[in-house]
Amino acid sequence: xxxxxxxxxxxxxxxxxxxxxxxxxxxxxxxxxxxxxxxxxxxxxxxxxxxxxxxxxxxxxxxxxxxxxxxxxxxxxxxxxxxxxxxxxxxxxxxxxxxxxxxxxxxxxxxxxxxxxxxxxxxxxxxxxxxxxxxxxxxxxxxxxxxxxxxxxxxxxxxxxxxxxxxxxxxxxxxxxxxxxxxxxxxxxxxxxxxxxxxxxxxxxxxxxxxxxxxxxxxxxxxxxxxxxxxxxxxxxxxxxxxxxxxxxxxxxxxxxxxxxxxxxxxxxxxxxxxxxxxxxxxxxxxxxxxxxxxxxxxxxxxxxxxxxxxxxxxxxxxxxxxxxxxxxxxxxxxxxxxxxxxxxxxxxxxxxxxxxxxxxxxxxxxxxxxxxxxxxxxxxxxxxxxxxxxxxxxxxxxxxxxxxxxxxxxxxxxxxxxxxxxxxxxxxxxxxxxxxxxxxxxxxxxxxxxxxxxxxxxxxxxxxxxxxxxxxxxx
Amino acid sequence: xxxxxxxxxxxxxxxxxxxxxxxxxxxxxxxxxxxxxxxxxxxxxxxxxxxxxxxxxxxxxxxxxxxxxxxxxxxxxxxxxxxxxxxxxxxxxxxxxxxxxxxxxxxxxxxxxxxxxxxxxxxxxxxxxxxxxxxxxxxxxxxxxxxxxxxxxxxxxxxxxxxxxxxxxxxxxxxxxxxxxxxxxxxxxxxxxxxxxxxxxxxxxxxxxxxxxxxxxxxxxxxxxxxxxxxxxxxxxxxxxxxxxxxxxxxxxxxxxxxxxxxxxxxxxxxxxxxxxxxxxxxxxxxxxxxxxxxxxxxxxxxxxxxxxxxxxxxxxxxxxxxxxxxxxxxxxxxxxxxxxxxxxxxxxxxxxxxxxxxxxxxxxxxxxxxxxxxxxxxxxxxxxxxxxxxxxxxxxxxxxxxxxxxxxxxxxxxxxxxxxxxxxxxxxxxxxxxxxxxxxxxxxxxxxxxxxxxxxxxxxxxxxxxxxxxxxxxx
Numbered sequence: 001x002x003x004x005x006x007x008x009x010x011x012x013x014x015x016x017x018x019x020x021x022x023x024x025x026x027x028x029x030x031x032x033x034x035x036x037x038x039x040x041x042x043x044x045x046x047x048x049x050x051x052x053x054x055x056x057x058x059x060x061x062x063x064x065x066x067x068x069x070x071x072x073x074x075x076x077x078x079x080x081x082x083x084x085x086x087x088x089x090x091x092x093x094x095x096x097x098x099x100x101x102x103x104x105x106x107x108x109x110x111x112x113x114x115x116x117x118x119x120x121x122x123x124x125x126x127x128x129x130x131x132x133x134x135x136x137x138x139x140x141x142x143x144x145x146x147x148x149x150x151x152x153x154x155x156x157x158x159x160x161x162x163x164x165x166x167x168x169x170x171x172x173x174x175x176x177x178x179x180x181x182x183x184x185x186x187x188x189x190x191x192x193x194x195x196x197x198x199x200x201x202x203x204x205x206x207x208x209x210x211x212x213x214x215x216x217x218x219x220x221x222x223x224x225x226x227x228x229x230x231x232x233x234x235x236x237x238x239x240x241x242x243x244x245x246x247x248x249x250x251x252x253x254x255x256x257x258x259x260x261x262x263x264x265x266x267x268x269x270x271x272x273x274x275x276x277x278x279x280x281x282x283x284x285x286x287x288x289x290x291x292x293x294x295x296x297x298x299x300x301x302x303x304x305x306x307x308x309x310x311x312x313x314x315x316x317x318x319x320x321x322x323x324x325x326x327x328x329x330x331x332x333x334x335x336x337x338x339x340x341x342x343x344x345x346x347x348x349x350x351x352x353x354x355x356x357x358x359x360x361x362x363x364x365x366x367x368x369x370x371x372x373x374x375x376x377x378x379x380x381x382x383x384x385x386x387x388x389x390x391x392x393x394x395x396x397x398x399x400x401x402x403x404x405x406x407x408x409x410x411x412x413x414x415x416x417x418x419x420x421x422x423x424x425x426x427x428x429x430x431x432x433x434x435x436x437x438x439x440x441x442x443x444x445x446x447x448x449x450x451x452x453x454x455x456x457x458x459x460x461x462x463x464x465x466x467x468x469x470x471x472x473x474x475x476x
Numbered sequence: 477x478x479x480x481x482x483x484x485x486x487x488x489x490x491x492x493x494x495x496x497x498x499x500x501x502x503x504x505x506x507x508x509x510x511x512x513x514x515x516x517x518x519x520x521x522x523x524x525x526x527x528x529x530x531x532x533x534x535x536x537x538x539x540x541x542x543x544x545x546x547x548x549x550x551x552x553x554x555x556x557x558x559x560x561x562x563x564x565x566x567x568x569x570x571x572x573x574x575x576x577x578x579x580x581x582x583x584x585x586x587x588x589x590x591x592x593x594x595x596x597x598x599x600x601x602x603x604x605x606x607x608x609x610x611x612x613x614x615x616x617x618x619x620x621x622x623x624x625x626x627x628x629x630x631x632x633x634x635x636x637x638x639x640x641x642x643x644x645x646x647x648x649x650x651x652x653x654x655x656x657x658x659x660x661x662x663x664x665x666x667x668x669x670x671x672x673x674x675x676x677x678x679x680x681x682x683x684x685x686x687x688x689x690x691x692x693x694x695x696x697x698x699x700x701x702x703x704x705x706x707x708x709x710x711x712x713x714x715x716x717x718x719x720x721x722x723x724x725x726x727x728x729x730x731x732x733x734x735x736x737x738x739x740x741x742x743x744x745x746x747x748x749x750x751x752x753x754x755x756x757x758x759x760x761x762x763x764x765x766x767x768x769x770x771x772x773x774x775x776x777x778x779x780x781x782x783x784x785x786x787x788x789x790x791x792x793x794x795x796x797x798x799x800x801x802x803x804x805x806x807x808x809x810x811x812x813x814x815x816x817x818x819x820x821x822x823x824x825x826x827x828x829x830x831x832x833x834x835x836x837x838x839x840x841x842x843x844x845x846x847x848x849x850x851x852x853x854x855x856x857x858x859x860x861x862x863x864x865x866x867x868x869x870x871x872x873x874x875x876x877x878x879x880x881x882x883x884x885x886x887x888x889x890x891x892x893x894x895x896x897x898x899x900x901x902x903x904x905x906x907x908x909x910x911x912x913x914x915x916x917x918x919x920x921x922x923x924x925x926x927x928x929x930x931x932x933x934x935x936x937x938x939x940x941x942x943x944x945x946x947x948x949x950x951x952x
Contacts, residue, residue, distance in 0.1 A: 308747040319805040322903070
């Protein structure tokens with residue numbers, strides 16, 4: 001066994017995973033590594049050092065995405081691959097994305113001159129929610145690093161010629177807790193979000209993404225590797241796999257999601273000197289809005305819609321002042337877009353009534369609408385084949401949560417896989433997945449990545465523009 | 477007309493008042509001068525410079541209270557006044573305050589050796605709520621400065637011998653928006669709050685009072701003047717005087733108030749991946765608590781109780797995370813203490829039900845209980861006489877809001893007066909009182925202060941311990 005075989009072992013994976021879980025560790029086994037904090041920098045530094053030590057070349061792009069690149073296609077094969085590249089990536093130049101922006105952080109039409117072929121990207125994100133779990137995102141990046149080493153070993157052992165190169169990516173700010181919107185780095189890469197707009201986004205303290213990237217030394221200038229396909233493995237964050245004792249989930253489609261920006265504008269007054277009848281208390285009206293958002297799910301079938309208010313800021317937030325303003329963000333998600341739209345319409349009506357009853361202004365704006373999107377059937381079948389080869393069980397499902405793979409699926413064919421989550425909990429410290437389940441996932445990811453490097457899924461683009469699939473196709 | 481007569485004129489008062497309103501001025505005619513901010517420092521610097529320029533000696537005590545002192549009693553009269561002093565202030569040493577603390581910021585049993593007699597204190601506070609009004613507090617301090625000059629002039633012109641000295645006070649942190657509890661500086665002076673405990677209080681950013689005082693250069697070391705009586709003039713922050721077209725209000729008693737610290741502890745989870753049935757959303761439960769606090773007033777007669785939640789902080793406050801915690805402060809006030817107690821009991825019961833229904837923990841703690849207190853009848857009558865002498869109208873009322881005078885009324889006999897507030901609004905930018913109403917208030921305050929310096933109200937203590945009056949006496 002050579003040195004790299006030794007370091008791609010199950011034991012080495014578990015050692016690396018549990019080491020990374022100590023960075024930003026919280027008292028109750030979680031982690032707190034919001035994007036671009038000192039703790040995020042530490043995990044980034046770890047990834048950079050580990051990747052360089054294991055023969056990867058590390059690139060950082062302008063939005064802070066990190067790519068650990070393995071050039072599997074030798075220089076002398078570059079000429080042969082140029083043709084494949086031109087054919088496979090020409091769609092990117094005509095891709096009309098939902099937001100109508102063009103990718104500014106990437107150069108999709110052309111491989112970097114030094115690259116021998118486009119890259120299969122695999123990965124996820126190392127940032128976390130505040131007091132988040134240690135598996136969400138980090139598992140997918142570390143699984144990606146070990147899967148990539150195994151793919152390299154397999155090609156070296158088999159003597160086969162890889163069609164594409166392979167890179168492991170740590171996407172910037174998937175969580176969106178500090179800088180909204182979430183899934184930021186992969187969306188910029190995929191051309192869904194504008195780079196400059198995202199660099200100007202500020203956190204609640206007024207620090208911009210651009211300033212925060214510079215502060216931790218990750219405002220990159222590298223041209224990122226050009227993707228030909230994408231694969232990601234993630235914890236399920238639901239109970240389906242656990243309940244059905246299934247090893248792996250493969251995602252057929254992402255849920256339709258949208259947010260509502262709700263601004264409740266009352267009038268500030270003295271809590272101790274203003275008659276109740278004279279008040280225009282923004283918080284009392286906001287409380288009714290919070291309950292309306294929670295209860296709108298009852299208008300539909302059980303669990304057909306999930307809703308929440310996660311961000312909710314009171315001004316001036318003084319114990320003896322009647323609040324003048326509450327600014328909140330509501331989140332609506334369903335497998336069925338018409339349910340989200342009906343819930344939104346119902347809420348807008350109810351909120352207008354609350355505003356009238358309290359004689360105050362409540363502004364409601366739609367934002368961050370993410371269409372339901374199908375993942376390519378060829379990718380689902382590829383995962384099913386890989387799982388069968390490993391002697392494991394698999395089922396198809398949809399994802400309620402957003403993921404980097406959902407953004408990447410706009411740009412290139414993507415495969416999204418899940419491993420089980422104990423109790424289905426996530427975004428909290430008691431999020432848990434067993435070592436055995438994680439190791440099964442690494443094996444399956446390595447198998448899928450090997451097929452992609454070999455050229456699988458590239459043919460999805462053959463003679464057709466890859467623009468993902470709209471909800472209309474999914475529902476048809 | 478000498479120089480000081482000129483500078484105590486109505487025009488000079490209005491000029492000074494409207495100048496101070498420019499410090500920390502907001503877009504909509506309010507001010508934002510929370511305690512110990514750069515804007516608070518600017519108003520403090522203004523007061524110090526103005527007072528020194530007009531012959532006052534300025535002292536700053538350990539909690540940051542500022543005293544502009546006029547020594548009206550000449551040195552050769554000190555012996556005569558020592559006796560009055562000993563008699564009048566002996567109660568202070570036996571005063572058992574409601575919180576059982578002893579005054580640490582003051583030295584009430586003894587006048588500073590250099591002082592010729594105890595002081596009549598008049599004043600209010602220069603700090604404001606965030607986006608607060610320009611009248612609340614600042615009016616009382618600036619009115620105090622001009623009233624003090626007039627008293628000095630009157631004694632000089634009449635040739636009469638003052639019994640006491642006179643000082644104008646700017647109390648630290650009356651508002652409590654940044655550092656809780658409110659009415660902090662006067663409560664420390666009056667011995668109701670412990671100095672060291674208050675110096676250790678931190679704002680939401682973790683900055684302590686002690687650090688913030690040092691940062692703006694107002695961590696004082698002076699022994700404050702020793703009070704013999706206290707008078708304050710303030711905007712009403714209600715509609716009674718305006719509705720009845722009355723010039724001046726005199727306060728008979730303060731309302732009973734208490735706060736509830738309510739900590740809603742749910743469980744953090746992913747908004748997009750957690751089934752509604754699996755959530756323990758702290759914000760949804762908190763919204764029900766906010767509504768319960770607002771609606772508990774309906775259990776009593778109209779306007780017999782006022783309630784509010786002014787402070788309400790959500791954690792982790794991320795758009796795609798189900799909130800794990802909401803920490804809020806509720807405020808209950810009534811003229812009748814039994815109503816506050818009944819409301820509190822009702823809320824505790826309702827909150828326990830909300831916690832059970834959501835399977836989460838909600839901790840509720842009583843704090844900042846302020847007993848209903850009577851102001852001395854002799855002071856009320858003194859104000860009525862002064863108003864009559866000025867040819868103005870007056871009525872008695874109670875104060876729903878807390879004031880520095882309420883704290884001072886624990887320590888020495890206090891007179892609290894109001895001028896009308898347009899529309900009764902306060903703690904907001906559109907707070908307003910006319911120049912004419914302010915000028916009438918300055919005249920009345922000067923008249924009352926003159927009587928106090930002459931020795932009025934000191935006799936309230938003759939042969940009796942002054943401990944204010946408990947609610948039992950008021951209700952008897």
